[in-house]
Amino acid sequence: MTKRVGILTSGGDCPGLNATIRGAAKALYNQFGANVEIIGIRNGYAGLIEGDWQEMKQSDFSGILTTGGTILGTQRTPFKLMKVIGEDKVDKVARMKDNYKKLKLDCLLCLGGNGTHKTANLLAQEGLNIIGLPKTIDNDIWGTDVTFGFHSAMNIATDVIDRIHTTASSHRRVMVIELMGNKAGWLTLYSGIAGGADIILIPELPYDIENVAAAIEKRNKNGRTFSILAVAEGAMDRQEAKMKKKERLAYRQEHGIKTATNRIAAQIEQMTGVETRVCVPGHMQRGGSPSAYDRVLATRFGTYAAKLVAEDRYGVAVAMVNNQVVDNPLAEIAGKSKLVPADCPMLEVARSMGVSLG
Amino acid sequence: MTKRVGILTSGGDCPGLNATIRGAAKALYNQFGANVEIIGIRNGYAGLIEGDWQEMKQSDFSGILTTGGTILGTQRTPFKLMKVIGEDKVDKVARMKDNYKKLKLDCLLCLGGNGTHKTANLLAQEGLNIIGLPKTIDNDIWGTDVTFGFHSAMNIATDVIDRIHTTASSHRRVMVIELMGNKAGWLTLYSGIAGGADIILIPELPYDIENVAAAIEKRNKNGRTFSILAVAEGAMDRQEAKMKKKERLAYRQEHGIKTATNRIAAQIEQMTGVETRVCVPGHMQRGGSPSAYDRVLATRFGTYAAKLVAEDRYGVAVAMVNNQVVDNPLAEIAGKSKLVPADCPMLEVARSMGVSLG
Amino acid sequence: MTKRVGILTSGGDCPGLNATIRGAAKALYNQFGANVEIIGIRNGYAGLIEGDWQEMKQSDFSGILTTGGTILGTQRTPFKLMKVIGEDKVDKVARMKDNYKKLKLDCLLCLGGNGTHKTANLLAQEGLNIIGLPKTIDNDIWGTDVTFGFHSAMNIATDVIDRIHTTASSHRRVMVIELMGNKAGWLTLYSGIAGGADIILIPELPYDIENVAAAIEKRNKNGRTFSILAVAEGAMDRQEAKMKKKERLAYRQEHGIKTATNRIAAQIEQMTGVETRVCVPGHMQRGGSPSAYDRVLATRFGTYAAKLVAEDRYGVAVAMVNNQVVDNPLAEIAGKSKLVPADCPMLEVARSMGVSLG
């Protein structure tokens, strides 16, 4: 009896998507031989809604372990906002269910982040056989110690900090580096420590600009004529942190603040008198070949997903807990987000290094 | 008889500064043995004005071939705008002359870009023994085929384009990448070709946004669902190019345009309907270890500078012409800038690759 | 009351040594302020025997997070074979004890691998206050999930496999890549999976050359005209595995076998008729800047060591277990080695990818 397995990738692209696709596919072929058919759904859930897919051949998965991006295409549009062109009102979930049936899928692997898992859970509740795989450079998926993409992004972000270091020290400047991570501080915290940042600001620990300026001035007094700030794109100051989301957005719009970085730089320059520059590496943090760590992780996750298929175990998301690949019920993790907790040992490590956390 | 040789680095920092310092120093020690004393002037011309310097030891030049930045410090403040703190009005040139005499220098090596060479020429005209060394990631120094720093920056910029490629293709997006280069297009042109950019916009060839949008739509028609734009920080459209500098600055301030990139992205999104994102790698283009090419180049330049010292030939800038290290009179290159000429063969190469130049 | 803390690095050098030294030092200064004195012992235990050491200043630990090697120097000579020049017979342990007392050390941090920990335990049993820190690219230290250096080496080894891939596929060749790891297969197993090797041979799973040749021929039949073998330096065939160590060494000497790699290549070429080449990246696997992962790990380990000092807890080795930094009694781990167990999930992952394990 043949298994028909669908795969889609959804949300922002991320190193390791292709490695995970390959991992799952190779493990499925290894398990089922000629008795498995893999169907690639294009551009995430949009492809499932619109019926955009292709039968994959074994050779499609060859040579993609090392490539960035996703051979299936992806889409960032939040599920709620997805529109079907040319149609007034579409029951997107029903449409996906229909296409799943039409394709005669036995199950569907959904590679993505928090948004992807939420929709995956929706489909699981509708009775489809769904397996989630934790993809994101933000490392903010509930129930897993680590997501694929995170370590690749950490390498890039650390390399950026390393490069900026030489500029900062030669010019006796303050350099503010804005790093990705959405609402979580993982990427900034880890690459900040790896890059030897002097000040690390993450969303989970709203900063006080007075503390930031004081940390810079303390460094100056100790003869360190430059400072490196690693600032998460989601960082905010204590005042903003007290606001409700809507209020904060209004406040930011009013003051022309897109992310905290530019404001921080202006404030520092004004408060300390030290020349301050902002660097926003942006999308390059999610591009390129996955790191060795992520290739191994992606391959492990893909292998585990194939095992779940073999055991007909669905409605779960693959995860890594204490170095073991396990799975969590989709229903338990959907809609949640894993932030840096106040007792995260990495915060203590940062403080021990003399890093100011704002 | 002992030679006393001063060295300073001025302008924006750049990979290869330390390699050049080391190259000159090692070649001087090799030439003169114990009969040379090297004096490091700190923070560019500011250090010469303020008398901030140190006697260097042979070991100071060890281990710096591979390091980014400059062990001597540098400063970007244009010479005209340099202020001596606590003093009303200072004849900066006279002050530098005084310190040069006080230090009993036989000559002074000035590592820097166009601004640095202009000031170097000033000092040479005052009778000081000056040698200029062509540093800049912009590659815009008159009289030399190549400057150190350019190839290192090209490697980084190309790596950024490579990474953005995977994001662009996975998301079917237009990605606009802003690259450095000041008023010259060298860095964008070379790394755009190396990274396979679809559209390359440089200051020397003002663009027409209609052409840019048409190029993207042509790609879309041919089934290429994404496009990469490499845009120089100095790029401008044809309308702006006709304005005088002041007028253009006023126009940009009025329209809130800092560089062309954001406006281009907005226009493209509006004209083509394709999701468009901007990426500004910024200062990381000038940081980190110099590339192998730049280490060799820097070492050659440094060696040649030592030879000039041995021959007491001053008032010149070191250069590379047709793979030979040569020197040009400072008076001939000061105040000039080397832009991409209309008949640059690289433009034809780009066009042959189907690249739109706007 | 002042703490005097000694630090030494012993055994083969490894990325992350300086990051760990810096981590411990910064955390100690953070904890004790002016009340800590750090003494750097040079060249491992040899420096402790010979009294070769220096008082460290806070600035000695600045800028070393990213540098390869060790600022303290190290030595690979096994403790048993260490000779004190000019002296007939020396009680090395007594000598180290003496110098420890002379230096008035409160404790000694020993960064190293299995050999280092064995000697560390010796010193602990003599009543010295010792803390071990797990350094090795081999990842073979008992009681810790991971050692610093391992992930950096994995990145390099994976990069080598990536590069060899393009040569192998262009030339339709078998490429045999010899990777480090001493008697353990961790480095080869992880980088083999990360690099997409087709055959992975590790010491823990002695190979049968018939199986290896069969795997290559199976690939050829399936149209894959090239194959990549990742072979651990400690790999051996089943016949050798049955021999005792002495017998095996004699056998290897007789047949001119240094590592298995060259013999494997010759056998494959002879059995399959496919052109086969060997690549031995060697020492470069342990050189250069530590990876972001290793910098974070090293910093965590260093921080923990400082905490142990603050709590006067000695006779232990720092370790990572289930993502938590913990410590093990030196007496429990000394003399042991952590090999790839038969039920290691990574072996199953490799097999799922169609990798032959010999």
Next chain:
Amino acid sequence: MTKRVGILTSGGDCPGLNATIRGAAKALYNQFGANVEIIGIRNGYAGLIEGDWQEMKQSDFSGILTTGGTILGTQRTPFKLMKVIGEDKVDKVARMKDNYKKLKLDCLLCLGGNGTHKTANLLAQEGLNIIGLPKTIDNDIWGTDVTFGFHSAMNIATDVIDRIHTTASSHRRVMVIELMGNKAGWLTLYSGIAGGADIILIPELPYDIENVAAAIEKRNKNGRTFSILAVAEGAMDRQEAKMKKKERLAYRQEHGIKTATNRIAAQIEQMTGVETRVCVPGHMQRGGSPSAYDRVLATRFGTYAAKLVAEDRYGVAVAMVNNQVVDNPLAEIAGKSKLVPADCPMLEVARSMGVSLG
């Protein structure tokens, strides 16, 4: 009228082959539009002899700017030694001529090194329309300042030296690094200077082991406890250099010398008493993505080849002379090899840096 253009890649693989193929193809499509047909010959001249080829589509050239190896396959077998399986005696040149006619080619682009150009010239003398393109990491093709692949290999070799540096300095060792380059010293000379090697040995300057040992001992006396030797695979000592080729091969076989490296290491260890290790990075020097420099160079070369086709100019090899792409008659360069001349300015540069050249 349609142009039918054949392309083949021959000799050892090399970064930039695909970039050159793409450069030529894109420029041809740009020039001729639908009026060009490109035929890919597989595995070098072997494919032309055996009639192994494929019609290429425009999309075949997409996405290969950055990939290592060659999409057409290649073969290192010298033309003289090529055997056609199953046939006793074949006039290989006649066979290639036949297939060229059968394929109705208007011309044939041959990407390769010295051997490739020799055969290319043979075909040109037979009346075929041939264009050679200078590929090799060895940089030893007559009539061109630079070949594509050279700078990519230099980057890798320099990175290897950088990594070995940290090991050497931590262990106070002599490290002997064997670099590629065939009979030419270009790669070793350039990467040796870029990596800061202390001793550089190239085939063009046969070494005297006494000088090498003396250089190491001089360093030791000056407190430098380690030394890095960059040794070309073709290096030989002065005694060997005086022998004729056959004599030398016999001598090497008798003494079990494959390359000079191992012998040098043994001699140094014996003469200086310093622990000495050999590192042979090997094939990884020719693998992986081409550097930015090589991508630009390859694209320029490919563009120029298309121009030659448009002008029906054949029997030439593309070259770079004084930063201009030009062409040389195949007849003039075939059978020649460009070695490092005694007056090469890079030798003077190396000596100025205190490098011993043996």
